[in-house]
Structure formats: structure tokens, C-alpha cells
Amino acid sequence: MFWELLFAFLTGGVSLAPMTAHERVASAPVASAPAATVAAPASAEGPADLATPADVGDTPTYSAQRLPFTVRFGETTNDLRVMSMFVLPGETVPVAVLHPGHSYDIRSTQAVTTATAPNSWSWVAPRKPGLYPLEVRERGADRAMTLQVFVMVPFAAAKSGWLNGYHIGTYPAPRSSHYARPAGFVEVTPALENIAVSPHFRLGQFVCKEVGGPPEYLVLRQPLLVKLEDLLTEVNAEGREAQTFHLLSAYRTPSYNAAIGNVTRFSRHHYGDAADIFVDNDGDGRMDDLNRDGRHTVADAQWLGRLASRIHDPALDLTGGLGTYEPTGGHGAFVHVDVRGFEARWGA
Template structure:
């Protein structure tokens, strides 16, 4: 009798535990069940002598200019390259040149390794030339005026053109884990909208996202609280004149996965979502400061606490020189 009673109690406890676990199982997101994929390029491709690190990459070009692509270790017939419905001619040495059309817009190029169908995508945006800005506006969209280059630095020169964005193009992946629309200026205005986006910023964000996942923080992207800012908008919010945001080389980011509530997650797992989580993200970004042969990824990292308008976040940019602020 005693053994039967113990057995019943044990089975009841096990059933209760199984019921409890079943209640929590649906709370596991798909992100937690799958491993993060950094989506690195499966073969070596250079565009204008710069390597493509990922399976999905972005470049911009002015109308009529040429994009030069080189596939390393190419053998005749090993790869094929296409843009839309057009097959591009690939030389025996793995070279192909693509000349941008006059019409600004989105012109994707796909490079496929024929034997296994592995591919690298190059999202090319032909720019709307900056000389079409009239009285601070481009097709009715407020751009404002760019300041003189800070200390004459090349990275602070006014842009030569802008990406023209339609509602459909907002959804285009410009790197494996980021869409074009994530970097749009927050100012009011209809379509088309205009944008600057430095490919080096995307590469740095991808590296940071990979590092975050390596730390056990499961996220498939960052929330880009602020990406590109037109000089018009940048002035309206009272930011510094030469902000890296107006050159498309900066992003204010945080992680918002569980729960999705437009606020930084508890990524350091101390039971509270606050500035300490932004400090945790800041520390990971700070360790990416030394890029060795990737000088184009050098830049700033800033820490910001919550206020009445937003939660804590981290600023990341690719200004070309190291800069740090906000961290004690």
C-alpha cells in the first residue's frame, strides 16, 4: 500500500513537471531553436578590388560607371554571372565588368558556382546624382545642405548621389541580416525616399551580430533605431553638424527579440533590461575596434541611456578612426 502511494505520488509529480514543461515549450522562439547563420560567402569574389565577405552584399554606383568583378581561382565554365535576365560575359580569368545604366534604381547581380549552385548576391543600386538636388530637395524629398568636409577629410565629403527608395525596395536584403528599409531616415515624407548607406557599415554590423550570437545572445538582426539622417532632419533634431549619420556610415542599435517591445532586451541575463545591457553590447562592439587589415571598418562606439523618447542603445560607425564615448 505504501509503495503504491509513493508510486502514485511520483507519477503525479512527473506528470505535473511534464505539463509545466509543455507550457513553456511554445515560448521557445524559432530563433532559439535554430543556430545563427553568419551567411559568409562560399567562394572569393572581389568588387572593385574589395572582397565580398557575405552571401549578400551591397554596392552603389553612379549612372554610366563600371563595376568590376573578379572571381578568384576561376576555371572556364566554373561560374556564371547574371543581372536580371541578362547573362554577363565572364573571362577565363574570372573577370566581368558591368556598366551601370542611366536610370537610377536597383540592379541585382548574382554569381553562381555551377557545380553546387552556391551563390553570392551583389545588390547594386544606381544612384540618383546629387547634382539633381534643387534648393535642398530631391524630387520633393527634403535633403538639406551638406556641410563642408570636416578638416578636409575624404570620409566627410558631400555625397555624389543617393539611393532612391520605393516601398518595394525597403524589403531588399542589403546584407544577410539587414534590409534597406531599416536604414531610412525617420523624417516625414512620401516616396521616393532617398538614402545613403556605406557598405562598410553593413559589414561591421554583420560582424557585430555574429559576435553577439557567439556570446549566446540569439538575434537575427539589430533594431536600427537611427540609420541615415538627411542634413535637414539631423539639424531639426539638434544633432552635431558633421554627424556620421548624414553620410550613411552610422547606426544606433539595440537588440529586441524576447519580448519584442521596442526596448533593449536583458542580454546580460541579470533579470532586468536597462543600461547594463547596452553596456554589454558596447563591450562587444568595442572589442571589434582592431580590424587588422580592415581599416575601412574602424570607427566610433557610443553608449546611450534611456530617456523619455527611447530605451538604452549603442551607436556604431565607420568613420575610419577609433572614437569612444558614453562609457564610464
């Protein structure tokens, strides 16, 4: 971690059982649409038609953007208005709405969707990698969920550490099930960088700093998005305004990790389930004074870390690592969060 931050600074890359976030927003009204781009269902010309881009965090006040119904996509459940899912080409996924007494319609083009029961469908991923949004809408109500379904490029498509001219590097042999190699990579084109992957985060925030592309490639796991959204809810519930987190680092290719001198071969950043974050509502490039002591110190990261420690629901795959880091000459204080599947704690 230290060497990445030093590298970024030198190259100019850096300018506990309280109510959970899920419980706190369960009775909240349905929120307005997210400000980031939400892709419309795909057209015949390509994987996705894109709406007019806008920046994440443009809404004047924070809203968790949870819906009064839940959708199950494969083994994953979601009640956020926008959420990303990651599949392989040709994969068949069961989809169902978990809200008895109401009727719903599903909209998805360029993907085979077959009704299997009331409010249940079978969805088959297209063979071409890309973004294929799926919309589930309640009949007779102005409520809809958009699942941003990314059909990934299979892991095996990377040859000798390269994928379509983008340097990935070599993943080590898994030392346990928690370190299994990714199933595939999300292809990131300039048109997709501003796509909302969840209500308050966009795809471009998770891209590696590896030089190369377009296209670029990344690994991103859905539980990380859930954990970040839950933590953002906690931060706002504590009276600190934040529309998103600044991501100092998210996905890192093994190639990039080695290039910055990081000797950790099993960094969680390789597996798409880790992010180094800070709150920067005033836009000065460093962690805000979260503990309100009039200073910018590691105590602000510790304040944020205490909130993050509350979010560890194993049923949602949210259990993971938590580290707090002091400010240096090259960066402010920040917090590492991940969803590795087991607890780990370190830092200042």
C-alpha cells in the same frame, strides 16, 4: 542624439583581442537563404523584379550566411550570400571571383557584362537609378552570391536641398576626406523597403524619419553593413539570440538633423555609415537583458559595446566610432556604431 530621441518620444516614433566574427565563421557550412526579399536580376520593364517579400529574421536559428568563395566588386570584397554595392549611373566596375580551381557564371540583366578572364568580368551600370541585382553562381554547385547593386541618383541632382520633392537639406563643406559629401543617394520606393541589403538587414531599416516621399532617399555605405553583420555574429556566438538589430536611427538627412534640434553639422548619420542599435529579440521595444543580471540598464549597452569594440579591421574600412547610451523614459539603452575611418569613443 538626445534631441532626436526626445523628438521621437514626443511624436510617438519610439514605442578585447578575441577571435573576430570573420575568423569564427570561416569554417562554418553554407547557410540557407535570407528571409528578407532578394531581388531577381532586372527585367526589361524596370530595374528589378522582386521576389515575394518576407521579414528579416524569420529563420528559426541564426546563421552568418557566408560562402566558401569571395567576390571582388571594384575595390570591395565580399563572402556573404547577400551584400549591397553602390555605384553611379554608367560606372564601370571590375568583378572577379577569388577562388582558384572553380568556375563561376555571372547573371545580370539591363547591365553590360563582358568577360575579361576566367571568373572575371567588366560590369557597366545602367544609366537609370534603381536596383540591379547581380548573381555569381558556382558551376555544378548549389552556391550563389547576390550582389544588390544600387545605381544611385548623383549628389548633384539635389537642388537647393531638395530631390524629387524629398527634403535633403544642405551638406556642409568637407572639413576632411572623412567628411566628403556623398557620391549619390539611393532611391527608396515602397517596393524596395523590404529588399535584403545584407543577410540580416533590409533597406527600410536605414531610411530617415524625415517626412516625405515616396520616393525617399538615403545614403548607405557597404562597410556599415559588414560591421553590423560581424557584430551580429559576435552576439550570437556569445549565446544571445538575435536575427537582426533594431535600428533606432540610421541615415539622417541634414534637414531632419536640424529639425530635431541636433546642432552637429557633421553627424556620421548624414554620411550613411552610422547606426544606433539595440538587441530586441523579445519584441518589447527596448534592449534585451544582454548581461543577464535581470535588469534593463546601460550595462546591457556596455556589454554590446564591448563586442563592437572588437570589430575595427582597417582593411575592410570597419574602423569607426562607438558610443553607449543609458535608457530614458523614451527609449531603452542603445549603442552607436559607425565606420567613419578613425576611432572615436564616448558615452556611459
